[in-house]
Amino acid sequence: MKGHIRERSPGKWAVVLDLRDPETGKRRRKWHTFTGTKREAQKECARLITTLQGGDYVEPAKETLAQYFERWLEHIRSQVSPRSHERYTEIARKNLAPLLGSVVLTKLRPEQISAAYGKALLSGRRDGKGGLAPRTVHHMHRILRQALGQAVKWRILVRNPADAVDPPKVERLKMRALDAAESAALFAHFRPTRVFIPVVLGTMCGLRRGEVTALRWRSVDWKTGHIEIVESTEQTRKGTRSKETKSGRGRRVALPSFALEELRAHHIRQAEELLKLGVRAASDGYVYTQADGSPVQPNSLTHEFTRILAQATHLPRVRFHDLRHSHATQMLASGIHPKIAQERLGHSSIAITLDLYSHVLPGMQEDAAAKVDAALRAAIGKTAG
CATH class of the missing domain: 1.10.443.10 (Intergrase catalytic core)
Incomplete structure (x- = not known):
């Protein structure tokens, strides 16, 4: 298996791979476009030859990200709830596609994704009245990463470019609990x-x-x-x-x-x-x-x-959902064991309960320390007497 590079213009290279058709035995060529120095182009050529020999080669395609989204959305329809699918569709078509939809899927780069997030934060609202909230952009990143992860599984991409991008930091929503x-x-x-x-x-x-x-x-x-x-x-x-x-x-x-x-x-x-x-x-x-x-x-x-x-x-x-938070907070503040709170709230694990209501725990720890102290002092007093 061989390969070579050709310079098309300054900084632009064609990486040409020579391979045989497994059915006919005839010689075929695969062309890849690469931007960079000659040395970098040679490294890319060597990498592609290695992937060919290892069976991890992904053929170049001209499918855009917007076109791929449609395939992916149809694929996950049976894997998520109808409400979640509506949300995925809305973000993919109305938030991500306008920013990155025209990019050829196999040419999507982390820096393009990062720039798209920055633009969304600055001027991403569809009504033209400013940028999107960091939480919305974080949802965009989660959906894009999931979609591109499927492209890796389908062997359209070698790696997921969204893995190399950090989404904006999102502050946790403050809960208002009633006493x-x-x-x-x-x-x-x-x-x-x-x-x-x-x-x-x-x-x-x-x-x-x-x-x-x-x-x-x-x-x-x-x-x-x-x-x-x-x-x-x-x-x-x-x-x-x-x-x-x-x-x-x-x-x-x-x-x-x-x-x-x-x-x-x-x-x-x-x-x-x-x-x-x-x-x-x-x-x-x-x-x-x-x-x-x-x-x-x-x-x-x-x-x-x-x-x-x-x-x-x-x-x-x-909010109506804050009534649920109120119930949890009042339970934990009253000394109810977090495991009981988890069961009443229907959390899948106690870790979720502890993470959501960690703000209540410091007071519980002080109360526990006081009770342990009182018990030991009473025992010490009896021993001394």
């Missing part, structure tokens, strides 16, 4: 509304928005005071669909007595409300519904929560 007094005030404000039960489930049980809208009465165990979280709802452009929980497995959550009492009262009110409409309540009905018993979309719950909260000047402005 017990604020939670009580929140309950009082929402009690006259239909969103009261979702607020209770979020604050006292740590349910996610999609888990609230997917909860059915058959999942409520009145005898033991538990609810089974077995599914969630996801809203896409095509409508709302049921899916498994975020961790991929169900969980059993014990209801505080207050939440159990409110659920019982809500169950009765809902049955009476439906009876007036000529509808009989069913065990597979949803806990949180519209007036006619039909399910509520996750986005509608968020919008209604935000609208009602805005009417209270004495309450902090929080």
Whole structure:
């Protein structure tokens, strides 16, 4: 197997590889364009010959990154949720393609990717009103890296150029957790509304928005005071669909007595409300519904929560998801073991719980140190006596 270089213009080289067609035995040539010094071109020629001999050679192609995105998006359609696929498609087509889509995939370089990120931060908004947030550019990098990683698996690329690029630093979103007094005030404000039960489930049980809208009465165990979280709802452009929980497995959550009492009262009110409409309540009905018993979309719950909260000047402005954070923070601050918090929240591992709520742990460590100290001092006192 041989190869040589030809100078096309100053700094521009053609790397020519001589090889045999495995089927016909006829001689073929593969041409690669290279920019650099003669010595660098010779090294590139030697590298390509080595990849040919090792079976890692990738033939040059003229497919652009924008064209490749379409193939890749179709490939991953069955591997991610519809909502995730919508997000991937939006970022690939509307954020990445305008910046890098015209580049031939096999010629994409790390410096081009880095420059594209810089441009996105400076002037990447589609409405022309400035740059994108670092978090958005970080999502762009994650999707581009994943797409190019597949190109390596398909042997279109030898290596992933996005691996050599560092995305912008993203500050972690600050969580706003309500204390017990604020939670009580929140309950009082929402009690006259239909969103009261979702607020209770979020604050006292740590349910996610999609888990609230997917909860059915058959999942409520009145005898033991538990609810089974077995599914969630996801809203896409095509409508709302049921899916498994975020961790991929169900969980059993014990209801505080207050939440159990409110659920019982809500169950009765809902049955009476439906009876007036000529509808009989069913065990597979949803806990949180519209007036006619039909399910509520996750986005509608968020919008209604935000609208009602805005009417209270004495309450902090929080997201519905912050109710979940409030539940976790109050549990850990009360000395509940993080493993129990993980199980109630439905995190896939305790490491996620500890990482998200590490700000609560210093106080817990001080409390633990004080308890150990008190126990040892008591034991020492008895020994001395």
